[in-house]
Amino acid sequence: MDEANLIAALRSIVGEGSVDVGASINPDDLHDESLHPPVPVATCVVRPTSHEQVAAIAAACSSAGVPMVARGSGTGLSGAAVPLDGAVVISFSSMRRILEIDLANHVAVVEPGVTLAELDEALRGTGLRYPVHPGERSGSLGGNVATNAGGMRAVRDGVTRHHVLGLRVVLADGTSLDLGGRFVKSSTGYDLVQLLVGSEGTLALVTQVTVKLSVRLPEQVTLLAPFATLDEVSAAIPELVVTGVDPAILEYIDFLTMAGITSAAGLDLAIPPSVADAALAYLVVVLESTSAERLDEDAAAVAEHLSRLGAIDVYSLRERTGVDLIAARERAFYVAKANGATDIIDVVVPRAQVAPYLARVAEIAARHQTFITGCGHAGDGNVHLSVFEADEAARRALLLELFEAGIELGGAISGEHGIGVAKLDAYRALTDPARLALEERLKFAFDPQGLLNPGRSSRGTTP
């Protein structure tokens, strides 16, 4: 089938108005938020409204031998949703129905284009929430599944894979599959749901997601603890996790990042200048509880712990200020971007290795005479670094060193943003060849023509 026939076939599946070609393609459908996006090359953008339409689109592309790229909200940070090689962009923006909120089984069943903000809104008043909290709430559930999105609440609530119970998917050739269900355990065959979570659209197109919900705790407080050194912050993290209080959020923010995000948000934390001048890093601890009394007790216990662990002071932020600080932290990416960051990386290490990792980062930055700032989901060892290195060769060498340092400390090059195209070279260079070969064979088993999201991750088409 040639290109004109394929476009005609796609139009007959979804309707004339739901296939954009050439100049009618909205440029916003061709990029994500990565700082080094590849140049997009798309045949068209198609917007299905049902599982059946997705299956028919995949079958048509497969028989034409044309690649496909799934697109959620395009908030990814690794170029994974950018079309390459004349791919058909399958945008899930018109599949955003919340199909069911099952209060008896504590699950929600949604179409993949539903955003985190939309699901959260739909759950208000039910006493339940979907607790995965990546910084960009306009991200879609389909995109979250494909990237195994994490975020600030991972320290207590886990990441996307801990909440996905079932998936409805379409394989590259149009085959439909229902995987998992509304149950939390299964010892029935390979766990294909978990294999697909984090597969960055390279193995299957997700058309329906069943997620586990948790209780929305009504009481919340944010504690802010400035520390004189980054080392002390890092050392405090493992200690806090075992207090038994179970923080919902445990973020570290270095002083430069804190200055940037609060100024961008116009947020005054009322920290005395003498404390702000002495603080090189901050720990943000969010606690939640069923009752205000219990929350007060927990907050007092954590504040005492923080002081013993070296905090210069501990501030209990008023409800609105605490919420605003978390919102400002979520915007850290945009602040770094506006200030000229060339890369945002998300290395993950075991949580007790955050301090050694940050020491390695400081040493690498000094040796390269490069500027690196940071913040991160410290409770789960996920360090987010904003790198400012304009020279292309120096930048590549620097990134590789930062990734290698994380791996040497028992970590991985991406804790949540994925490999996409941004980290593909590093992933190939730093990953065990036996693992890469197994991934190639898995890819071939799912997608023998190599049509789903080609050029992403290590996955090629070699059997």
Ligand SMILES: Cc1cc2nc3c(=O)[nH]c(=O)nc-3n(C[C@H](O)[C@H](O)[C@H](O)COP(=O)(O)OP(=O)(O)OC[C@H]3O[C@@H](n4cnc5c(N)ncnc54)[C@H](O)[C@@H]3O)c2cc1C
């Ligand atoms: C300011 C900001 C803060 C962020 N903070 C975090 C954070 O704290 N934690 C975190 O994990 N991420 C974070 N992210 C990254 C991003 O929000 C997540 O990667 C998110 O999961 C992407 O969802 P999306 O819908 O935008 O996916 P897209 O960017 O559209 O796509 C991402 C990948 O998913 C695939 N995909 C999308 N839909 C489907 C589908 N239905 N079937 C199969 N594959 C599909 C795409 O092909 C691509 O490979 C942040 C991004 C920004 C801009």
